[in-house]
Amino acid sequence: MSNVSDLDWLSALANEASEHNEWREFAAFADSRSQGLRTEAFRHLSHFIHATRDWKFEERLGFCRWLLGKGDAFGGLGIASPQPLRASLLVPTMREWLEREPKIAEAHLWLGLLRCDDPSEHLTSALALNPNCQRARRVLVEWIINDIDYNQHELPSFYIQDPRDDLVELERAADLLAGVPNSTEIDRQKLEIVELRRRAAAWLAAHPLPGDFADH
Structure with a gap:
């Protein structure tokens, strides 16, 4: 069950995402999830994931960096990044970013925090590329x-x-x-x-x- 802080954060996330037209289905997902409307939330999430298949890499990367950054500031993505979103968008986009830019520390950081491959190795690589x-x-x-x-x-x-x-x-x-x-x-x-x-x-x-x- 989601706690109050999770629900408040989801509501705030929905408000910010709604400022971007192409993110409105994600905003609807977060808003519905904050109200405990799980079935409706995942319907919106499915529509959002389907729409992102037509996005350019830069568009996908922009959304992923925004969401991952928000989750990092909150202390973890939690219910804002269910398995379908991670598997279909977050992880593939971070992997593609690393393929395009092998020396990018941030991609290693997010892959580590998303518990991909050997997570500790990703974080160690992030530090090797960016000691700060x-x-x-x-x-x-x-x-x-x-x-x-x-x-x-x-x-x-x-x-x-x-x-x-x-x-x-x-x-x-x-x-x-x-x-x-x-x-x-x-x-x-x-x-x-x-x-x-x-x-x-x-x-x-x-x-x-x-x-x-x-x-x-």
Whole structure:
């Protein structure tokens, strides 16, 4: 079920999209979705996706960059980008952009955030092409933290995967954060890295033998 903030954001998205004639079916989708009218919303979305098949690349790219940028600012696309929109428009357009401009960091960023192929590799490529891509840094760090938190969630009973590898990844996460301006989010991530390091080191101190972890 959608929460209030999702519905408010969809309504605002619909208002902005309605300013573009060619985006009006998407605006109707977002507006209907914000009112809980799911069937009607997806009917509009289907019409919109069908119309985009006749768009030039630049038109498709303009819409995709707009929507992805809006979602990034909101904290995620969520219900504004259901699977049909991702599969039929967002992902294919980003792939075509990358084919046309292999050195474009933004295309790698969006493909990573859309969880395409190897998402971490896309974000790493975005950073290699544009070291100032703070969004890629923050997301990579968050994924590292989440993975290692999972590896440690059965402690003190057992450790999933090799904690030595986790310490290497935590060092990478710390290096990534070195290039990000301080904020509440970054401070939280730094504290989590410290705690995850402590847990990994404690396990290794108590279980120094190689292979003393659960490999699954």
